[in-house]
Amino acid sequence: MLRQHNYSLKNNNTFGIDCRAAEFIEYDSVEDLQRVIPELKGRRVLHIGGGSNLLFTGDFPGVVLHSRIKGIDILDETDETVVIRVGAAEVWDDLVAYAVKNGWNGIENLSLIPGETGAAAVQNIGAYGTEVKDVILSVETLSLENGKMRTFSNAECGYAYRQSVFKKSLKGQYAVISVTMRLSKQFSPNVGYGNIRQALEGRELTASNVRQAIIDIRNQKLPDPKVTGNAGSFFVNPVVDADKFNDLRQQYPDMPYYEVEGGFKIPAGWLIEQAGWKGRALGRAAVHDRQALVIVNLGGASAAEIVRLSERVRKDVFSKFGVSISPEVNFV
Numbered sequence: 576m577l578r579q580h581n582y583s584l585k586n587n588n589t590f591g592i593d594c595r596a597a598e599f600i601e602y603d604s605v606e607d608l609q610r611v612i613p614e615l616k617g618r619r620v621l622h623i624g625g626g627s628n629l630l631f632t633g634d635f636p637g638v639v640l641h642s643r644i645k646g647i648d649i650l651d652e653t654d655e656t657v658v659i660r661v662g663a664a665e666v667w668d669d670l671v672a673y674a675v676k677n678g679w680n681g682i683e684n685l686s687l688i689p690g691e692t693g694a695a696a697v698q699n700i701g702a703y704g705t706e707v708k709d710v711i712l713s714v715e716t717l718s719l720e721n722g723k724m725r726t727f728s729n730a731e732c733g734y735a736y737r738q739s740v741f742k743k744s745l746k747g748q749y750a751v752i753s754v755t756m757r758l759s760k761q762f763s764p765n766v767g768y769g770n771i772r773q774a775l776e777g778r779e780l781t782a783s784n785v786r787q788a789i790i791d792i793r794n795q796k797l798p799d800p801k802v803t804g805n806a807g808s809f810f811v812n813p814v815v816d817a818d819k820f821n822d823l824r825q826q827y828p829d830m831p832y833y834e835v836e837g838g839f840k841i842p843a844g845w846l847i848e849q850a851g852w853k854g855r856a857l858g859r860a861a862v863h864d865r866q867a868l869v870i871v872n873l874g875g876a877s878a879a880e881i882v883r884l885s886e887r888v889r890k891d892v893f894s895k896f897g898v899s900i901s902p903e904v905n906f907v
């Protein structure tokens with residue numbers, strides 16, 4: 576177990592914000608974590624994963640927890656499926672690579688998403704028509720209040736688009752220890768989204784080629800956080816009702832959209848680009864020039880600069896379209 580006071584979080588958030596935690600604890604086992612729980616009482620606690628969906632707006636005056644529990648265990652295997660339990664600290668894309676290599680299908684569309692497996696289950700990561708909730712059977716957690724293990728079934732996780740109970744009603748109450756998933760030995764390609772089919776042209780339809788095509792698309796559009804600080808999509812795509820959608824469609828016949836439960840999802844990246852922000856900077860923060868949904872740190876940006884830019888973008892999108900967009904990134 577690693578414990579450090581006045582710990583720099585610069586390498587624990589992909590925006591590269593230089594801030595400090597009063598205390599940082601990295602635990603190697605459930606027992607380690609149980610041991611520190613009594614000390615957490617009355618203090619602010621933040622459990623992080625890979626830090627790829629976080630914006631620290633200042634020093635964190637409490638305890639930042641991080642898991643080092645890794646491992647991929649096979650719990651059950653048949654000719655058709657495999658059930659695996661994955662440690663929360665397992666790097667998500669390493670898991671995808673391992674699954675594809677073993678012929679375990681279902682998460683190849685989630686290739687190259689930054690972050691760790693525990694956070695993937697909290698955030699319900701999604702891309703190219705797949706969400707992690709589609710393969711999750713259960714999430715094994717530890718209560719940060721009483722130190723007891725609790726398993727959440729998929730239904731108990733309350734999954735929705737980029738949402739779960741761990742982000743809402745139970746926020747901050749449980750640490751994810753591991754995630755149990757069922758993957759399939761049959762490959763059912765999910766290549767209906769956007770330009771995937773096109774990117775696959777000339778390549779055989781295999782999980783490994785789908786993974787490669789997605790890696791290629793992401794590399795073209797999304798900045799590498801190791802080079803340019805960012806946290807992927809800064810905003811969630813807004814859902815508007817049918818009336819609003821019809822108004823917008825009339826004015827903007829080329830507007831992309833997806834029909835979803837409860838209305839129509841409009842890509843925030845499109846709204847931001849139309850509002851004139853794609854590629855524009857404000858101080859040392861900028862809207863990415865290849866995907867307007869992403870805000871980048873041009874180098875040494877403060878969290879305040881990033882927040883200021885995001886607020887300007889929100890305001891301009893609202894005045895142009897009357898649509899309110901909200902951050903996907905967690906502000907701390």
Ligand code: EPU
Pocket residue numbers: 701702703704769796806807808809810811812831842843844845846848853865866867868903
């Ligand atoms: N678009 C623009 N301009 C832009 C960006 C997008 O016009 O600058 C248009 C595109 O032309 C396309 C549509 O918007 O018609 C959708 O774009 P894209 O396929 O890039 O996806 P997105 O809706 O912008 C979402 C996820 C991404 C995920 C992609 C692919 C959210 C908040 N974001 O973005 O997730 O990779 O779909 O499935 O839902 C993330 O969460 O960090 C992330 C990158």
